[in-house]
Amino acid sequence: MTRPGVWPLCAAGAALLVASVAVAITIGPADIRVGDVWSVVASHLGWGSSGLSPVRDGIVWELRLPRTLLAAVCGAGLAVCGAVMQSLLRNPLADPFVLGVSSGASTGAVVVVVLGAGGGLVSVSAGAFLGALLSFGLVLLLSHTLGGTTDQVVLSGVAAMQLFSALTSFVVLTAADAETTRGVLFWLLGSLGGTGWTDVRICLAVLAVALAVCLAHARTLDAFAFGQDAAATLGVSVARTRLVLLCATALLTAALVSSAGAIGFVGLVLPHAARALVGSGHARLLPVAALAGAVFLVWVDTLARTVLDPQEVPVGVVTSLIGVPVFVLVLYRTRRAR
Amino acid sequence: MTAARATGARGGAHTHAGRGGAHADAGRGASHTDAGPAEGLRARHVTRTADGRVILDGVTLSPAPGTTVGLLGPNGSGKSTLLRLLSGVLAPASGVVTLDGRPLAALGRRDIARRVAVVEQQADTQAEMSVLEVVRLGRTPHRRAWSPPSGADEEAVREALARTGLADRAHQSWHTLSGGERQRVQIARALAQEPRELLLDEPTNHLDIQHQLDLLALVASLPVTSVVALHDLNLAAMFCDRLLVLREGRTVACGTPGDVLTEDLIAGVYGVRAAVTRDADGRPHVRFLGTLGRPAPQESADARPE
Numbered sequence: 001m002t003r004p005g006v007w008p009l010c011a012a013g014a015a016l017l018v019a020s021v022a023v024a025i026t027i028g029p030a031d032i033r034v035g036d037v038w039s040v041v042a043s044h045l046g047w048g049s050s051g052l053s054p055v056r057d058g059i060v061w062e063l064r065l066p067r068t069l070l071a072a073v074c075g076a077g078l079a080v081c082g083a084v085m086q087s088l089l090r091n092p093l094a095d096p097f098v099l100g101v102s103s104g105a106s107t108g109a110v111v112v113v114v115l116g117a118g119g120g121l122v123s124v125s126a127g128a129f130l131g132a133l134l135s136f137g138l139v140l141l142l143s144h145t146l147g148g149t150t151d152q153v154v155l156s157g158v159a160a161m162q163l164f165s166a167l168t169s170f171v172v173l174t175a176a177d178a179e180t181t182r183g184v185l186f187w188l189l190g191s192l193g194g195t196g197w198t199d200v201r202i203c204l205a206v207l208a209v210a211l212a213v214c215l216a217h218a219r220t221l222d223a224f225a226f227g228q229d230a231a232a233t234l235g236v237s238v239a240r241t242r243l244v245l246l247c248a249t250a251l252l253t254a255a256l257v258s259s260a261g262a263i264g265f266v267g268l269v270l271p272h273a274a275r276a277l278v279g280s281g282h283a284r285l286l287p288v289a290a291l292a293g294a295v296f297l298v299w300v301d302t303l304a305r306t307v308l309d310p311q312e313v314p315v316g317v318v319t320s321l322i323g324v325p326v327f328v329l330v331l332y333r334t335r336r337a338r
Numbered sequence: 339m340t341a342a343r344a345t346g347a348r349g350g351a352h353t354h355a356g357r358g359g360a361h362a363d364a365g366r367g368a369s370h371t372d373a374g375p376a377e378g379l380r381a382r383h384v385t386r387t388a389d390g391r392v393i394l395d396g397v398t399l400s401p402a403p404g405t406t407v408g409l410l411g412p413n414g415s416g417k418s419t420l421l422r423l424l425s426g427v428l429a430p431a432s433g434v435v436t437l438d439g440r441p442l443a444a445l446g447r448r449d450i451a452r453r454v455a456v457v458e459q460q461a462d463t464q465a466e467m468s469v470l471e472v473v474r475l476g477r478t479p480h481r482r483a484w485s486p487p488s489g490a491d492e493e494a495v496r497e498a499l500a501r502t503g504l505a506d507r508a509h510q511s512w513h514t515l516s517g518g519e520r521q522r523v524q525i526a527r528a529l530a531q532e533p534r535e536l537l538l539d540e541p542t543n544h545l546d547i548q549h550q551l552d553l554l555a556l557v558a559s560l561p562v563t564s565v566v567a568l569h570d571l572n573l574a575a576m577f578c579d580r581l582l583v584l585r586e587g588r589t590v591a592c593g594t595p596g597d598v599l600t601e602d603l604i605a606g607v608y609g610v611r612a613a614v615t616r617d618a619d620g621r622p623h624v625r626f627l628g629t630l631g632r633p634a635p636q637e638s639a640d641a642r643p644e
Contacts, residue, residue, distance in 0.1 A: 219481060226461045226475075230461060233456040235449075235479030279467070
């Protein structure tokens with residue numbers, strides 16, 4: 001069970017990610033080369049001029065680059081959240097949405113879009129973020145009241161998920177017209193279309209903070225391998241650690257879902273794929289899961305926006321259509337390797 | 339050492355008195371409160387209740403350094419709860435658990451984990467881990483976030499593997515190990531914590547007899563103070579220096595195996611008829627003859643007030 005070092009893996013993953021972003025940007029109706037991408041990025045960072053027409057410069061800098069970067073940030077964030085949730089709650093089926101955050105976000109978004117709450121002053125993202133926090137607060141309160149074990153956290157999350165899904169359906173079915181319903185549905189399934197730099201900046205900042213918090217707790221997460229009592233006897237303050245990590249991952253998930261909708265599957269499966277690659281030590285698992293998730297979602301989003309061009313497929317649909325067979329393959333190979 | 343050695347109430351005399359052991363402990367407890375800072379891990383008159391039910395009632399335990407103390411008693415007698423109080427995972431409703439004279443509640447989890455290690459009845463994980471990785475978990479309380487393992491960390495892990503005979507298994511996957519090997523790995527993990535006190539909750543429960551003997555011989559040979567909950571009276575007699583017997587959360591007897599394991603006590607605590615013989619070095623040997631059908635008459639009068 002010798003494993004490759006974490007630094008070579010991360011360096012290779014980072015190189016792969018940069019290359020993926022650069023290449024993914026060139027794919028699409030407008031003809032753009034990788035060299036163009038570099039020169040546009042360089043010119044916007046203040047190193048000379050790109051020499052491209054303003055339109056093509058705009059396609060790269062205003063449309064494709066932020067969208068591709070948000071895909072990378074979402075992929076990385078969801079994979080890290082999933083890995084942390086699975087270890088913390090000792091549940092291989094846990095994902096970033098297990099705390100009901102995505103359902104709360106959906107309800108928040110729908111309330112803004114369909115009912116026009118906030119009178120146009122509150123954006124869809126802000127509504128989604130508020131909904132996500134509300135749902136997460138409810139889950140924390142409920143699980144604390146029930147006794148605060150990991151099982152009760154999961155059960156509270158499932159309860160919140162059901163509640164907010166029902167609220168979302170209720171609002172959509174009673175108040176929305178066909179056109180709004182279609183728009184809402186697209187958002188609910190996850191979409192990176194129409195991404196601006198504001199989304200990228202917010203999500204990247206939250207990702208950086210949450211990732212730092214999770215990495216600082218990498219060894220503590222390792223100690224949860226044999227359960228929370230075992231973690232406690234290894235010197236971990238279980239309640240404090242759980243609260244810190246649940247809050248960090250819930251905030252990150254809320255930020256991602258608010259910008260890109262509930263993109264399923266990445267947070268559930270990429271952590272398992274990363275474990276198959278580097279084992280379950282979190283100092284290695286978390287960075288590798290982040291890079292794998294980022295590369296994965298960059299390519300899946302590229303596929304989602306090009307495969308039925310000019311129509312766009314919700315990225316969440318594509319993650320599942322591609323991810324499930326890959327997942328089965330990974331599980332099968334892991335089982336054989338044992 | 340000698341004071342602590344002489345701790346227990348003489349077992350046989352208290353067989354029929356539910357509170358007898360606890361009272362005897364109380365009287366003796368005062369005599370060595372002056373034992374100084376090196377007194378190790380102690381429970382004094384600890385009580386624990388859950389949902390209004392008393393699970394542990396005024397139990398005192400003060401193992402002498404380096405000895406192996408066996409906790410005996412039927413299911414639900416409070417053995418696991420006492421161990422969880424000793425490890426600080428649970429807090430007593432009254433009474434106090436002290437480590438070198440300081441209450442556990444006043445110590446950080448990390449400080450406790452550097453002194454007291456725990457081996458559970460049956461530990462398992464879904465994580466794909468090697469033996470080495472599991473044993474390295476024992477260094478958790480000694481390491482800081484971000485820092486790589488120090489030379490001392492690696493040395494402690496190496497020594498723990500060697501002492502448990504797992505040095506050549508270090509890279510084997512946890513999931514390919516047998517039950518006995520897993521418990522051995524858990525003990526290695528506990529040793530990597532470099533504890534002075536080791537708490538084990540029925541560590542032999544799921545093992546075959548060879549591995550039971552192996553495991554307890556290993557525990558008894560370790561240079562730490564061990565408190566081990568056991569079901570098997572003969573194993574307890576073979577490997578423990580002292581025994582504490584609980585029934586319905588109360589101390590029934592405390593002392594050397596020879597003093598504690600009498601036919602009367604076994605009848606009173608377990609409701610079982612037994613013949614106790616002694617081998618050459620005075621260790622009792624228990625042979626079970628059958629159940630009593632119902633508790634002995636004086637037993638029910640004393641311990642079951644209804």
